[in-house]
Amino acid sequence: MINRLLDVFASFQKHKVRYIVIGGIAAVLHGVPRATFDLDILIEATPDNAQFLLAALTDANFATAILITADELIAHEITIFKDRVRIDVLTSAPGLWFEDAWQRRIAMNYQGQKFYVASKEDLISSKRAAGRQKDLEDVRMLEIGTISGEA
Numbered sequence: 001m002i003n004r005l006l007d008v009f010a011s012f013q014k015h016k017v018r019y020i021v022i023g024g025i026a027a028v029l030h031g032v033p034r035a036t037f038d039l040d041i042l043i044e045a046t047p048d049n050a051q052f053l054l055a056a057l058t059d060a061n062f063a064t065a066i067l068i069t070a071d072e073l074i075a076h077e078i079t080i081f082k083d084r085v086r087i088d089v090l091t092s093a094p095g096l097w098f099e100d101a102w103q104r105r106i107a108m109n110y111q112g113q114k115f116y117v118a119s120k121e122d123l124i125s126s127k128r129a130a131g132r133q134k135d136l137e138d139v140r141m142l143e144i145g146t147i148s149g150e151a
Contacts (some may be wrong), residue, residue, distance in 0.1 A: 002029075002110050004085050005039055008060045009115040015056035017042040020105050021117045022093055022126055024138075029108060030120045032141040034134075038086035042118070044098050045074045045091035057081060084127065096122055136150030 002025070012019060041052055050070035053132070054058025058063035062083045073079050074091050081087045092098075098119070104119040118126065124142050126136035 011056040015052045016047040017052045027138045041087045095125040
């Protein structure tokens with residue numbers, strides 16, 4: 001899935017979007033073996049950052065990004081962009097405060113492209129707060145990795 005998002009992450013970098021990958025992809029990147037078919041990101045919910053995000057998505061050929069304004073995006077807890085891949089943009093997430101998570105974010109690289117992922121501790125906190133069965137299973141797997149010494 002990450003290889004299908006490299007241009008999106010490059011565009012996020014180019015437009016200086018403040019975002020953190022959360023959800024299933026973050027769990028996979030932290031070692032949870034499961035399939036996921038969308039990208040969940042938590043953004044800094046400011047008008048400027050929302051505008052940066054929309055410009056980045058437009059540059060990455062997400063036509064749906066022109067259908068919403070920055071103010072509309074930050075007025076909603078979640079906005080879904082579904083073009084060639086699905087990206088769920090969250091302005092808030094259970095158990096996470098953006099600014100704290102931003103300070104603890106992990107910069108990862110894939111095929112030379114940098115992107116930001118929630119720390120394992122923040123991901124566990126968010127998934128535990130969400131409380132869905134699949135999230136609690138991810139928490140269990142993430143904690144097993146932590147207990148066994150994996151980072």
